[in-house]
Amino acid sequence: MGLRKWGRKKSPWILHVPTGGCNGCDIEIVAALTPRFDVERLGILQVASPRHADILMVTGPVTQQIRDRLKRLYELVPKPVAVIGVGTCTISGGVFAGSYAVTGPLDQVIPVDVYVPGCPPRPQAIIHGVAKALEKLEKMK
Numbered sequence: 001m002g003l004r005k006w007g008r009k010k011s012p013w014i015l016h017v018p019t020g021g022c023n024g025c026d027i028e029i030v031a032a033l034t035p036r037f038d039v040e041r042l043g044i045l046q047v048a049s050p051r052h053a054d055i056l057m058v059t060g061p062v063t064q065q066i067r068d069r070l071k072r073l074y075e076l077v078p079k080p081v082a083v084i085g086v087g088t089c090t091i092s093g094g095v096f097a098g099s100y101a102v103t104g105p106l107d108q109v110i111p112v113d114v115y116v117p118g119c120p121p122r123p124q125a126i127i128h129g130v131a132k133a134l135e136k137l138e139k140m141k
């Protein structure tokens with residue numbers, strides 16, 4: 001196993017990208033990161049730069065305003081990358097899907113590897129989504 005692949009498996013770094021949801025999913029991601037669930041003890045870190053990320057964790061329906069920035073962030077992340085859609089908005093586009101303001105759901109904008117359903121999903125489900133994404137990353141070259 002190459003060093004990069006080993007590092008990803010042992011300590012995946014995540015870029016969290018909100019795309020216009022209600023922030024309910026974002027709060028649950030914060031709960032997963034902070035001491036109650038404390039995923040940092042497992043080596044799962046949130047990073048601020050797409051250049052450092054192994055996983056893109058996206059919330060929200062993808063509004064018109066954020067679509068191009070989301071595409072740009074996806075381009076900037078080193079490949080292969082796993083994309084996790086957190087919350088029902090990423091799956092369906094949310095309650096305003098089809099309106100002029102929403103260009104999602106997420107898979108209309110970037111490829112998605114794992115969905116975590118729920119409105120919002122619990123931190124345990126989000127952590128399970130990360131485990132699924134790691135399985136996918138391992139299979140990618």
Ligand code: SF4
Pocket residue numbers: 021022023024025026059060061086087088089090094118119120121
């Ligand atoms: S899935 Fe639910 S909690 Fe998450 S951003 Fe959409 S409306 Fe908010």
